Amino acid sequence: MRIIRAAKVLTGRQGEVIVDGEVLVDGSEIVSVGPRGSAGEAAEVVELPGHTVLPGLVDAHVHLGFDAKVDPVTRRSPESERHLLLRMAENARKLVSAGVTTARDLGARGFLDLALRDAIEEGLAVGPHIVAATRPITLTGGHCWYMGGEADDERAIRRVARENLRAGADCLKVMASGGMMTPGAAPSWVAQYTTEQLRAVVEEAEVRGKGVAAHAHAHAAIRSAVEAGVTTIEHCTFFTPSGHRFDAELADVVATSGTYVCPTVHGVMWRAREVYGPEMLDDWLRGIASMREAGLRLIAGTDSGFGAAGVDNPTDGFVASLEVFAQAGYGNAEIIELATVLAADACGVGEVTGTLAAGKWADLIAVAGDPLERLADLRNLALVLVSGRSVTQAGVDTVTASVG
Ligand SMILES: [Zn+2]
Known part of the structure; x- marks a missing residue:
């Protein structure tokens, strides 16, 4: 289990903003989304002050x-x-x-x-x-x-x-x-x-x-x-x-x-x-x-x-x-x-992805800043999860190197 904590959590829907929020992820799935402390304890806690977490x-x-x-x-x-x-x-x-x-x-x-x-x-x-x-x-x-x-x-x-x-x-x-x-x-x-x-x-x-x-x-x-x-x-x-x-x-x-x-x-x-x-x-x-x-x-x-x-x-x-x-x-x-x-x-996958909600795939991103204020902040990626799997920059570089 992993808690991802950030200054803001956006569920994806307009107006649904959790200030000082957290997302609890278990393997490939989201377990809960709520304010700080709502997820209880977890083995791993990722603290992202100054960041916004939102759906992939x-x-x-x-x-x-x-x-x-x-x-x-x-x-x-x-x-x-x-x-x-x-x-x-x-x-x-x-x-x-x-x-x-x-x-x-x-x-x-x-x-x-x-x-x-x-x-x-x-x-x-x-x-x-x-x-x-x-x-x-x-x-x-x-x-x-x-x-x-x-x-x-x-x-x-x-x-x-x-x-x-x-x-x-x-x-x-x-x-x-x-x-x-x-x-x-x-x-x-x-x-x-x-x-x-x-x-x-x-x-x-x-x-x-x-x-x-x-x-x-x-x-x-x-x-x-x-x-x-x-x-x-x-x-x-x-x-x-x-x-x-x-x-x-x-x-x-x-x-x-x-x-x-x-x-x-x-x-x-x-x-x-x-x-x-x-x-x-x-x-x-x-x-x-x-x-x-x-x-x-x-x-x-x-x-x-x-x-x-x-x-x-x-x-x-x-x-x-x-x-x-x-x-x-x-x-x-x-x-x-x-x-x-x-x-x-x-795209027909609204049941499983597209919002941050319990039971959905852990498809999310974290960006430095606040894209509600500055859309360009969506470029400041700090974390990308696809079904809970982290796409790290190191992994990306490895792939590029092997292609090149
Ligand atoms: Zn086309």
């Missing part, structure tokens, strides 16, 4: 199988799966070293995300818990077809969904609209599937208790995804041939449905603005502010691995992505909530 961060949208470069798709020498798996392990290490203790991987080929997920849980690799979607379901030649999930009609869609779930997928990903990163595929303002086809994906997931993430830029795709009952809408950029066009009526439909929205806010906003000019990025940021005002349930997720708007988007930029939410008008407590409890819930 949750990145609801990553691609561990990409190298953060601008154009991972058109490089013409496909990486071997053996090499790719090592890259994914290194990306997972970077993620957890930034305080991310759960990540939802929304597209990988060869079921490599499952191999990595299991290796991390066994202690063979260093990384966060992974919620794996495996191969995204997409049209033949459609957005991200090269990950192996092509399906053009309902029968084929159900087949790919079932194969993914048979292999061990934790959720399903469907490309409801085109995208920006696949040469020759439909553009992002075009829907790839009908509502009925998306409903087939939802049905396949639901009977096994899993969720569905729908990639949707286009207005029609966002609407169909909500009608089909997906769990999360990814990107939700309200994209048209002439750029981002926020639609208040459609936003209201999304808000009323309660569907989670992961607007894939990445931390390279300012660099992207320099490259692409202010207009497109400012429209995008305004869209995120508008979604907040319209009452949509937004969650944190970076799309890291994929370059964002022409700029490298590395897996360890999670805190920078949260600072972009602040630029869009979010308060710090609100940001911590959407990066912990709400993101965990959206």
